[in-house]
Amino acid sequence: MTKNTRYYVFTDSNGKQKKVKVSHLDSNANSINVKGKVQPITVTEAGTNDLIVSSSPHVWSKTTTSKIMLDVLIALLPAAFASVVLFGLQAFILIVSCVASAILAEWIFQALCKQKVTISDLSAAVTGLLLALNLPASVPWWQGVIGSIIAVVVVKGLFGGIGKNFANPAITARVIMLLAFSATVGAAVQPSIVDATSTATPLYILKENYGILPSLFEMFVGLRGGAIGETCAIALLIGGIYLMARKVITWHTPVIFVGTVFILMLILNGNVEVALYEILSGGLLIGAIFMATDYATTPTRAWGKVIFAIGCAIITVAIRMWGSYPEGVSFSILFMNILTPYIDRLTRKKPFGGVR
Amino acid sequence: MNIIKIKKGVLSMPLFKLPGAHVPHHKNTASKQAVKMPVPKEIIMQMNMHIGAFAQPIVNVGDHVLVGQKIAQAGGYISAPVHCSVSGVVKKIDTVLESDGTHVPAIFIETDGMQEISDEVQPIKVDSYEDFVEAIKNSGIVGLGGAGFPTYVKFAIKDLSQVEAVVINAAECEPYITSDTRTMIDHLFELEEGVKLLEKFLGAKRIIFGIENNKKEAIDALSKTFKDDQKVEIKVLPALYPQGGEKVLIYNTTKRIVPEGKLPLDVGVVIINVTTLAWIARYIKTGMPLVEKVVTVDGSCVANPQNVIVPIGTKIKDVFDFCGGFKEMPYKVMYGGPMMGVALPNLDLPITKRTNAILAFNQKEATVPEPSNCINCGRCINHCPLHLDPPAFAKALDLNRPEELVKLKVNLCMECGVCSFVCPAKRPLVQKNRLAKATLKKYLAEQKKKEEGKQNENK
Structure with a gap:
């Protein structure tokens, strides 16, 4: 068998002349029909087979891991927005520090371990955002960073990366933080736009039967004590409906x-x-819809x-x-x-x- | 008569819908009538155009052959003869390298362009069921849906009362392919005769067309033709890949489940592709064996996508040339649809009896996406039409546990490609399934050998 790479010249849709390898088209032919015109093939140098021979199927759905993660991020946007409205700057700082440190932690960890860096699949961003939304506004930013590192490196990375972890990274990190930083993570912080009359969460009030409960409407829009992202029920429901509509x-x-x-x-x-x-x-x-x-x-x-x-x-x-x-x-x-x-x-x- | 009823499971519904994937249809060529292409200069008749033993050539180099002449005989029970599609001279009997790396024998014929028809081609006299089966056997007709199973084997039924229903597979669920659709519209009269033959010789009580709802023209044509026939049912099914899979279509048309290791006949069903049926009728009427095929030529690189009536054995390069050549550089060329089709190493390979489409994809479509970690989303599991568990196969395979594969029933996988299609991590699940199937086969053979060894020791 002769090992010749052939080229042929044809005019593409922009009217430009193109020179293309055709070694794989026909081992014997010296012409090829492109756009109804028979083009001569010039035999030049040695080459190999150029057609891609792969196993079926040859088409793939448009859904990818990063698109799914992007959908989760979009679904969390209303809750994140609500948290900043309700809890102010502290919530914003917490979200930014958690998301940034989660992405950075994954990048550094994977680079150090000589793994393929997968921050573009957005799963680290989702983990960071979920963790931030599950923390109360009393948590300082550096505690959020520690939590993110635990979530991304210890719970996810050490077990083999995305999909290989057996426990939810954000939840595990939150539970560890609850034990390590009980004073800040366990605190019941009221939204900054509410006149703080009570420092207890509704659950605490219900359990101890002591204190004044917010109205059900206030509960629904998030005017109650708790973690920054968990209080606004309406925002979480919108996110949940979006995820279901997108079939995530x-x-x-x-x-x-x-x-x-x-x-x-x-x-x-x-x-x-x-x-x-x-x-x-x-x-x-937030637990039922996102975790x-x-x-x-x-x-x-x-x-x-x-x-x-x-x-x-x-x-x-x-x-x-x-x-x-x-x-x-x-x-x-x-x-x-x-x-x-x-x-x-x-x-x-x-x-x-x-x-x- | 053994009808398998669906048993109530603890966690499964009594009557369930089989899942599948919504693949893009791309039925671009459905509205255009098939065009006959001129006879090419050279044709290659492969000897493996069917499942089973290779056909044996019965002509010699230098022989003059005519259209419809038998040039190779069946090489076994599950095999089929090959008939010449052109008139010309046998140039050589050699081998062809296929994309799976095997060399298969083939007869190369130089055409003379006269298209003289052989004396062998005479209308067939069919009086009895035996004549009917014999005729199909001689016609060289195989399953034209793509599987290539010799059709006469399906019809060699000992007890005809077993047959409760004949399912005609007109689903054509693969993207791009429209050759069956065109057959239903252009060759309706042959289909009508085919149905009459089935009624006459098979004594079929029900004849069910299973067709996807995206072929409106064909559905209209069928329902108009068969409106007076009480036995014929036209079942319009949702366009959900793989609707045309044998077991899937039998379940969706008759609610019967073909159990593992059994044939459709064991549940009272004979299933046949719609084009195959049309060819049987044409053969019995004219005596012309299977020498040409309607082939869908499509894909982003083809200048004029259309259905072409191609003499079997034509090189795919000639067929692409007939369709105006390429408007873009092809990076992947395949036989059949994109879900189960076979990618080809070059354009010198011929059209076979099994080819119902040839597609040419550009660089963007041809590039295989890079796989990433499984995220355990369960899309493959929840979309598998046969309720299988592809990630579990992969795990058992990676851990080298073939005994797990026995339990997971990897042998049932029909490689339809749905799991790979829906995977967001773009993991090559079908390839893994194939590997798992091969591993399982090897393991079972070893187990059998061990068992036999033990028995011999005991003796």
Whole structure:
């Protein structure tokens, strides 16, 4: 076989003449038909096969990891905006420091470990933003940076990067910070635009039966104490609907998680109003919409998501009712993360036509 | 008669919808009638245009051959004869290098352009079911949907009462391809005769056309033609890839599940591609064996995308040239659609009986995206039409645990490409599945050998 690279000249759509290799078109031909004109082929130097021979399929959907992460970031924008409106400059500083340090930490970690740097997939940005939104405004920026590094390097990076972590990075980092910086992370900070009459979160008030609860409307728009991103229910719901519309998440986890908490609280307290307060307070909405739907650490199939959400709800209610912490969403999601591989195995579908 | 009913599972619905992917249709060529291309200078008749044993050439170098003349005989039970598509002289009997790296025997014929028809081509007299099967056997017709399974084997049924329904696969779910659509519109009368043959010789109680809803013209034509036929049902299905997969289409048209290791006939169904049926009718009427094909020529690089009636054996370069050549440099050329098609190493390979499309992609479309980490989003699992678990296959394969693969039923994978298509991390899941299937096959063979060894020891 002769190893000749042939070139032929043809006019492209802009009227420019192009010289292209055609070694792969035909091993014997000395002409090729381009745009209805037979063009001569000039045999020049040695070459090899140029056609790409790859395994099927030859088309791919437009969805990519970075597009999914961008959708999550967009869905978090209303909550981030609300947090800055409600909690002011401190919230803004916290968000910027967490996001920037998360991206930087991933970049430095991957560069040091001689891995491919994957900050462009935006997952570090999502982790940083989620962590920031789960912290109260009393947290100084350097504590946020430490949290981000824990989330991105310890929880995600050391386990192999995106998709390989078994626990939600933002939640794990928040729980570690809650233990390490109890004074700031455990504090109940009121929105800066509210006249601070109470320093307790609604959950604390509900649990200790002491203090003045904000109205349900105030709860819905976020005029209550808590982490900067968790208080504004309407912003979180908009984000959740966006994610469902974009088919990034399914309805199963958020609806069943929140629904089960509502039903259990209704049974245990016998009061619709208390149950409504329960689902609007703490980190339930942000947890159910953004944390319990994290791909890497939650089940993949619909029935798995149902089991996961019910498990989260039961643990959340148990901690809120009988535990020594006022809030239990983070712990419940973390606990169910550990069970995820088993839930996935349990809910594996029977192969179509498979004989056991 | 063994009808498999869907069993109620703990976590599965009693009647479920099979998932799939919404692939872009690109049915650009559906509205244009197929154009006959002139006879090329040279053709290459491959001996492996079907699944099964290679055909055996029965002509010698220098022989003068005519259109419709048998030039190779079936090489076994699952095999098919090959008929010449042109008149000319046998130049050489050699091998062709395919894209999977195998050399396959082929007959090279220099054409004389006369297109003289062989005396062998005579209308076939069909009186009985045996005659019908024999005729299909001699026609060289194979599954024209792309699988290339010799059609007569499907019809060699011992007990005809087993056949409850004949499903005619007109789904054509692959993007770009419109050759079946054109057959349904342009060769409707042949299809009508084919259906009559099925009713007469197979005694089919139900004849169900399974067609995707994006082929409106074909659906209208079919429903007009068969409106008086009580046995014929036209099932319009959503355009959801892979609607035309054998097991998927049987489930969606008859709600029957073909179990692992069984044939459609075991659940009372015979399934046949729509173009295959049209060719059977044409062969019985005229005696002209399978010598030409409607091929969709499309892709971003083709100057005039259209359906072309091509003599089998024509080099794909000649077919592209007939369609005005390339308007852009092709970087990937393939047989068949982009979901399951085979990428080709050069343009010298011929059109075979199985080729229903040839596509040429430009650099942008041809570039394979770089895979990244699996993010466990579950898209592949939730879109797999056969409810399989591709990441679990990959894990079992990487950990070298073939016994896991047995449980995960990787052998059921039909390599439709949905998992790779939907993957946001662009992971090569289908390739992994193929590797897993091969590993499983090897493992099972080894296990069998071990077992036999043990039995021999016991003796």
